[in-house]
Amino acid sequence: xxxxxxxxxxxxxxxxxxxxxxxxxxxxxxxxxxxxxxxxxxxxxxxxxxxxxxxxxxxxxxxxxxxxxxxxxxxxxxxxxxxxxxxxxxxxxxxxxxxxxxxxxxxxxxxxxxxxxxxxxxxxxxxxxxxxxxxxxxxxxxxxxxxxxxxxxxxxxxxxxxxxxxxxxxxxxxxxxxxxxxxxxxxxxxxxxxxxxxxxxxxxxxxxxxxxxxxxxxxxxxxxxxxxxxxxxxxxxxxxxxxxxxxxxxxxxxxxxxxxxxxxxxxxxxxxxxxxxxxxxxxxxxxxxxxxxxxxxxxxxxxxxxxxxxxxxxxxxxxxxxxxxxxxxxxxxxxxxxxxxxxxxxxxxxxxxxxxxxxxxxxxxxxxxxxxxxxxxxxxxxxxxxxxxxxxxxxxxxxxxxxxxxxxxxxxxxxxxxxxxxxxxxxxxxxxxx
Numbered sequence: 001x002x003x004x005x006x007x008x009x010x011x012x013x014x015x016x017x018x019x020x021x022x023x024x025x026x027x028x029x030x031x032x033x034x035x036x037x038x039x040x041x042x043x044x045x046x047x048x049x050x051x052x053x054x055x056x057x058x059x060x061x062x063x064x065x066x067x068x069x070x071x072x073x074x075x076x077x078x079x080x081x082x083x084x085x086x087x088x089x090x091x092x093x094x095x096x097x098x099x100x101x102x103x104x105x106x107x108x109x110x111x112x113x114x115x116x117x118x119x120x121x122x123x124x125x126x127x128x129x130x131x132x133x134x135x136x137x138x139x140x141x142x143x144x145x146x147x148x149x150x151x152x153x154x155x156x157x158x159x160x161x162x163x164x165x166x167x168x169x170x171x172x173x174x175x176x177x178x179x180x181x182x183x184x185x186x187x188x189x190x191x192x193x194x195x196x197x198x199x200x201x202x203x204x205x206x207x208x209x210x211x212x213x214x215x216x217x218x219x220x221x222x223x224x225x226x227x228x229x230x231x232x233x234x235x236x237x238x239x240x241x242x243x244x245x246x247x248x249x250x251x252x253x254x255x256x257x258x259x260x261x262x263x264x265x266x267x268x269x270x271x272x273x274x275x276x277x278x279x280x281x282x283x284x285x286x287x288x289x290x291x292x293x294x295x296x297x298x299x300x301x302x303x304x305x306x307x308x309x310x311x312x313x314x315x316x317x318x319x320x321x322x323x324x325x326x327x328x329x330x331x332x333x334x335x336x337x338x339x340x341x342x343x344x345x346x347x348x349x350x351x352x353x354x355x356x357x358x359x360x361x362x363x364x365x366x367x368x369x370x371x372x373x374x375x376x377x378x379x380x381x382x383x384x385x386x387x388x389x390x391x392x393x394x395x396x397x398x399x400x401x402x403x404x405x406x407x408x409x410x411x412x413x414x415x416x417x418x419x420x421x422x423x424x425x426x427x428x429x430x431x432x433x434x
Contacts, residue, residue, distance in 0.1 A: 001028075001032050003043065006028040007047075008072055008101055015337070021048065021333075049141070051078065051333075051336050052138065054085070062077075072105050072107070073110045080094060095119065098114060146336070164416055172206065173208065176291070177204055182205075199419075200403075202233035204260075205233050226287070229421045231327075232256060234423070235320070240316070248316070249272065251320050252297075253283055257320060262291070263293060275299065304357065313361060321370065325374065348379050348382070356391075363430065367429050377407070384426045388409065395429050397428070410426030411425055
């Protein structure tokens with residue numbers, strides 16, 4: 001299968017509301033040759049990164065939207081516009097190869113349409129940009145509801161957030177400081193002419209100037225390093241681990257924070273990695289095996305601990321709650337298409353349910369660290385405020401740090417164009433009865 005065919009098929013699934021890029025892309029990448037898989041990924045993620053802008057172009061270039069049964073052709077048009085606007089692929093190749101896909105999709109009638117739309121864009125792109133210059137979705141390449149949510153929450157930082165969301169994410173590593181100091185690992189990278197710099201807030205973090213296949217980096221297979229954004233690396237220090245503790249990593253997959261906690265405190269009594277999906281737990285086990293650490297993995301629903309909890313209290317709980325991922329849009333660009341305001345309401349309710357359900361499993365005097373990769377207060381400080389108001393035994397422990405923004409509850413990191421992702425943390429301690 002040719003790469004543009006695979007990309008069109010994957011994007012069509014998203015336009016029909018079926019799955020996400022993380023679920024659809026691997027399926028369609030497997031149908032193309034190994035050398036072409038990177039191109040499929042670039043085309044899909046790039047098209048979604050600029051989806052609101054490209055869709056605005058389509059609104060001007062089409063007399064009327066295509067029918068839902070022709071979502072594959074809509075996907076094809078978006079792919080063509082992305083190539084013309086954002087890649088170095090020669091225009092003639094982008095147009096010719098994209099038009100040819102319509103025949104493979106068994107819609108020969110669309111060849112004329114695709115050719116006409118792309119050539120109209122080629123000839124009139126400057127006029128189209130002027131026409132759409134006052135359209136916020138076009139200029140920001142964000143859906144209006146999400147742009148408004150960022151603006152309301154972060155009026156002084158919205159331009160930074162938009163710039164970060166539209167950029168390629170940095171490639172950040174976490175060094176296992178038990179095996180190697182960060183300085184020594186930076187020296188190893190320099191010896192191999194790999195440009196890198198230390199992260200400013202995580203003592204174990206390193207960011208490479210160029211992304212690469214991590215399996216080729218020194219010590220990767222021996223568990224010396226992991227791929228993890230700097231913001232996510234802050235969880236392990238915040239949860240205040242000590243020898244002999246029993247720790248729960250709720251919503252643990254793919255296991256990055258599980259591994260970091262085990263490396264940070266090798267003398268834990270037990271680490272329990274919980275996740276709803278057994279399939280995702282296999283990824284946790286694979287990552288922990290490479291890191292040469294162990295955990296008890298449990299497939300279970302965090303909102304229903306009676307189904308999996310043995311009654312022995314946890315001294316520490318990390319709740320990295322399901323969220324909108326509005327702080328990591330650059331890593332999941334299809335969020336711009338797939339998320340809606342209703343999702344924020346639904347997810348905030350789920351986050352509250354998880355807090356209520358897991359709190360009884362926490363030992364008196366224990367700490368629950370609440371985390372999301374959201375940049376929206378409705379999923380963060382508002383959720384914590386409501387939980388504190390209804391939970392007599394919960395006490396907030398303020399986070400004093402050189403990073404992020406202090407909130408009414410917890411601390412918020414906003415995505416940085418050349419730095420960490422957007423992330424939120426709040427630290428809660430269960431009171432000991434007098």
